[in-house]
Amino acid sequence: MVATRPYADALARLRATKLRPTRQRLALAKLLFSGADRHVTAESLHKEARANRVRVSLATIYNTLHQFTRAGMLREVIVDSTRSYFDTNTSHHHHFFCEQSQLLEDIPSGAVSVGTLPPPPRGTSISRIDVVIRVHPR
Amino acid sequence: MVATRPYADALARLRATKLRPTRQRLALAKLLFSGADRHVTAESLHKEARANRVRVSLATIYNTLHQFTRAGMLREVIVDSTRSYFDTNTSHHHHFFCEQSQLLEDIPSGAVSVGTLPPPPRGTSISRIDVVIRVHPR
């Protein structure tokens, strides 16, 4: 049985922000948060919306992805210098990234331990540590 | 005293590849490898070339960065989903990346230890592990 809770949570958070629960946002939230955690690009989500007869412009897809990210419902993952990926799993974790399939796979935070860190550059503090393990078909 | 060896090494490697030592490639190699290790973007290198009265088209900058990368003289660093960075330090190491200044800073490989790794996705093997520590001005 697939989690339906995350979607309810997402709706609650939608309400908690100043974002109006519009037809488009609700439909996209449903697609994004009704099942297991996932990684999407603007284009992949747009395709999926169309496949589910949800009519949304690409501009709205971008707007929504950024708004959900600001609201803490999504997190951006940087693994490709030409495309942005968004992750429904906002907890601290890392990724496998297959350069060939362009697919991301989660690595639970506990499965990677980053040891002794050098101090960050003068005047800065750490906002986040990303570990990306690039893989290729054997 | 700034290292002049890396430049000589780069020239040697240029020769070792099938890349002809053209005026443009020599000039760019000199800019890239005459001093300490550094991180450049196509645009930043283009600006630097112009500032040094090296006339090179942007297309050649891109071609050269990719050719040097294929030749193992540079390595691409992925920290930004809109721009490509190239690193003259091709040894295994990690990075601090300041989202504000868009500047990279090296972290010696030894300064970070990545612990227990989960097995890569079925049918794939690890090609590289990247640790990016994002920082922001305090």
Added chain:
DNA sequence: CAATAGTTTAGAATCGTTCAAGAGAAAAAA
């Protein structure tokens, strides 16, 4: 309901990067 503020949309614009084709330069052959 009317007024207001926020949202969506199509299409144009932008930006980094790549492509295409012809002119130019280096290497190999003669």
Added chain:
DNA sequence: TTTTTTCTCTTGAACGATTCTAAACTATTG
């Protein structure tokens, strides 16, 4: 050296992902 071949460089167009614009639309408020 000259000729021929191969590779390289350049300009400008093309591209793909993303953002912007301004007008139409919708949710919220009073």
